[in-house]
Amino acid sequence: MNYHSISRRGALRIGALAAGTVAMPFFARNGLAAEPIKLGSLLDGTGALGLEGRRMIETTEYAVDLINKTGGV
Secondary structure, three states, X not given: OXXXXXXXXXXXXXXXXXXXXXXXXXXXXXXXXXXXXXXXXOOOOOOOOHHHHHHHHHHHHHHHHXXXXXXXX
16 A cells, blocks of 8 residues: 655645635625725824714715725625
8 A cells, every 4th residue: 555645745735725715705795895994093083083084984985985986896
């Protein structure tokens, strides 16, 4: 009989390949979803930090618009 031992690196490669194979349908299904991705952020629009918070809200909205104009995520 001819026995071949597997190295630790080989076992890790096989494990990573198996995990990727099992996870692929999940990623493909969610990556091709027609539903919009909801983005949430917790920013101060009023109050003591309202001035800075309003700028961050506008920047977030600008980034979302920019990403959507280029085809989305």
